[in-house]
Amino acid sequence: MTTTPSPIPSPTASPAPSPTPSPIPSPIPELPAEAVEEWRAEEAQLIDLLARTRQRVGGVAAFRIGPRPTVLVTDPEAAQHVLARHPDRYVKRSHRARVIAGEGVLSATGEAWKNQRRMLQAQFTGPGMRRYEARIAAAAHRTADRWAGYARTGERFDVGDEMRHFALDTIWRALTGHPLDTATETELDRIPVVVANLPQLPDGDPAPAAVAQDVARIDAVAHAAIATARRREDGPDGSGVLRVLLDAAEQHPEYTDRLIRDELVTLLFAGHETTATTLTWLFLLLNANPEARDWALAAGPDGSPERREALQALVSETLRLYPSAWILPRHALTADTLAGHHIEAGTDLLVCPYLTHRDPDLWPDPERFDPTRFTTTGTRPTHLGAYLPFGLGARACLGIQFALRESVALLELLLPAYAVNYLDTPKGSAYSITVRPDGPSPALISVR
Numbered sequence: 007m008t009t010t011p012s013p014i015p016s017p018t019a020s021p022a023p024s025p026t027p028s029p030i031p032s033p034i035p036e037l038p039a040e041a042v043e044e045w046r047a048e049e050a051q052l053i054d055l056l057a058r059t060r061q062r063v064g065g066v067a068a069f070r071i072g073p074r075p076t077v078l079v080t081d082p083e084a085a086q087h088v089l090a091r092h093p094d095r096y097v098k099r100s101h102r103a104r105v106i107a108g109e110g111v112l113s114a115t116g117e118a119w120k121n122q123r124r125m126l127q128a129q130f131t132g133p134g135m136r137r138y139e140a141r142i143a144a145a146a147h148r149t150a151d152r153w154a155g156y157a158r159t160g161e162r163f164d165v166g167d168e169m170r171h172f173a174l175d176t177i178w179r180a181l182t183g184h185p186l187d188t189a190t191e192t193e194l195d196r197i198p199v200v201v202a203n204l205p206q207l208p209d210g211d212p213a214p215a216a217v218a219q220d221v222a223r224i225d226a227v228a229h230a231a232i233a234t235a236r237r238r239e240d241g242p243d244g245s246g247v248l249r250v251l252l253d254a255a256e257q258h259p260e261y262t263d264r265l266i267r268d269e270l271v272t273l274l275f276a277g278h279e280t281t282a283t284t285l286t287w288l289f290l291l292l293n294a295n296p297e298a299r300d301w302a303l304a305a306g307p308d309g310s311p312e313r314r315e316a317l318q319a320l321v322s323e324t325l326r327l328y329p330s331a332w333i334l335p336r337h338a339l340t341a342d343t344l345a346g347h348h349i350e351a352g353t354d355l356l357v358c359p360y361l362t363h364r365d366p367d368l369w370p371d372p373e374r375f376d377p378t379r380f381t382t383t384g385t386r387p388t389h390l391g392a393y394l395p396f397g398l399g400a401r402a403c404l405g406i407q408f409a410l411r412e413s414v415a416l417l418e419l420l421l422p423a424y425a426v427n428y429l430d431t432p433k434g435s436a437y438s439i440t441v442r443p444d445g446p447s448p449a450l451i452s453v454r
Contacts, residue, residue: 031348034077036068053360053437056333060361066345077349079357080365082391084345088336088357090390090399096355098401099337102204103275103439105213106197106221109265110272111404118260122269123404125254129247130404135411141179141243142412145172148185150419157424157453165426165447169285170198170278176412177277181248181270182231183241193227196220197275201439228267228274247273273405280330281409283442285416288324290443292421293428295375299421302377308422317417318410319377322395327375329395330403332360332441359394360441368392424451 037059045055056078059069065081079085088096097115104113111122128134149172156163174194175186200220213221235248251269255261292299302320306312334357342349349355364372368387369379379386386393396403403409427450432443 029346031343032346034066034068034075034347034349035063036070036075037063039070042069042071051437053435056356056358056361060358060365065365066347074352074354077344077353077355078361079344079355080361081345082362082368082387082389084391085357085359085362085394086389086391086398087344088355089334089394089397089401092342093400095340095342096336096338098335099354103201103272105204105217106200106224106275107272108268110268110270112272112276121258121260123400125250125258126247126269126273126404129250130408135407138180138408139411142176142415144185144243145176145179145412146415146419148172148175149416150423153420153424153451157451160450162429162448162450165289165428165449166282166286166443169289170195170282172416173278173282173285173412174274176281177274179241179243179246180277180408181246181273182235183243183246183249184234185241190227193223194274196223198279200224201275201279202436204439224271224274225267228270229263231270232263232266276403277405277408280403280440281412283440284321284324284328284330284409285413286443286447287328288320288413288417289426290428290431290447291324291327291375292320293426293431298375298377302417303422305381308418313418314414315381316377317414317421319380320417321410321413322380323375323377325395326363326369326379326393327373328435328441329359329363330409330440331395331397332437333358334397359397362392362394365392423454425454426451 037055041058041062042055045058048054055069055071059067059078060080066077066079066084068075068077070076079088098113107113109118111119111126114122149168152168152171155161171186171191174191178184178186178190178194200217203217231248232252235245235252238245238249240249248266248270251261251266255266298320302316303313305316336355336357338349338351338353338355341351363369366372368389369392390398394402396406396409429448429450430445431447432445434444435441436444
């Protein structure tokens with residue numbers, strides 16, 4: 007009879023290991039109350055409190071200026087967790103820009119936001135960007151012609167105003183198909199005025215009369231543009247994104263005239279204010295670091311990929327120091343564990359790219375303007391959460407590629423041709439929806 011041998015236990019066999027228990031989340035470390043009181047006594051800006059919190063407590067830390075602590079996030083892994091991996095847990099609760107942007111894609115939430123984002127995504131990414139190249143070039147050449155006039159006449163001008171004119175002209179052409187005219191520009195110049203006032207507005211209360219009047223002037227321009235697009239009075243470059251929104255209304259009843267107005271104004275506001283601010287900072291940084299301009303122009307001949315890469319590096323390094331989204335508020339819908347710390351449902355968080363980008367553990371010599379960080383292998387951190395000037399994840403800025411292309415297009419024309427000679431420069435930064443120079447930047451220019 008044949009028998010089946012019993013298996014012989016291996017001499018090295020051992021019982022299966024028990025699963026390693028997950029560490030118990032620890033409380034969020036908090037900035038001591040006396041440090042907050044010191045900040046209050048100094049009447050310093052919010053950024054000073056945030057910098058103090060990160061320096062003394064860490065990359066995921068809390069501070070208390072109200073009854074409940076607010077959690078500051080500057081650690082790159084934690085930033086990616088909040089913004090990119092779990093946007094369903096950490097959401098926008100409200101947005102002060104709603105005063106001007108209404109229910110546009112910047113301030114919308116939930117399913118409405120998803121549908122609006124999907125509608126606009128194809129317009130500003132991938133092949134969709136090609137339709138704007140001629141419009142971007144036309145706006146850049148228009149600005150270059152203005153600068154040629156300043157060089158001939160010796161007229162004094164403000165660099166910040168020039169950058170706003172260029173960025174507004176560019177986005178207006180993209181949205182409507184028409185170049186920006188003087189009357190429209192005058193009315194839309196109320197946008198930065200409203201934006202500058204947003205941090206002082208009481209959350210949830212009606213806007214003060216002066217702000218409401220400025221918004222009404224912006225509304226009038228928006229409604230006139232909608233009426234022109236509805237009549238199919240295309241500009242020299244054809245129709246724009248506004249026509250896409252009007253066509254969407256035929257299939258999607260949620261695209262009322264009010265929502266179309268909100269999307270138009272959102273794109274005007276978000277599509278020019280950030281780019282104008284970045285370019286204003288860039289020219290100021292080049293004034294303080296003229297060798298960076300020489301480096302970029304020496305990278306390759308006019309129009310070459312090498313020249314464009316270097317110019318984009320100038321923009322990228324400017325965005326590192328002055329990110330378009332310098333602070334990103336979020337609200338925890340559910341309890342969570344963040345970087346080993348317990349987050350209670352209902353907690354308010356502030357993700358702060360401005361401080362992440364100035365962390366010396368991530369960016370050596372972080373206060374130095376060095377565009378070669380973006381062209382030399384191994385000189386910048388590889389973690390996605392270490393560089394997030396436009397945010398991360400599903401709610402990252404729609405217009406990243408648009409902003410980079412228009413910035414490089416303008417720099418290609420202006421940097422080789424003109425020297426900017428500042429008569430005065432801003433002494434600091436103003437922290438609002440964007441972080442911008444805190445004063446004018448008057449200058450004269452000369453031909454190189």
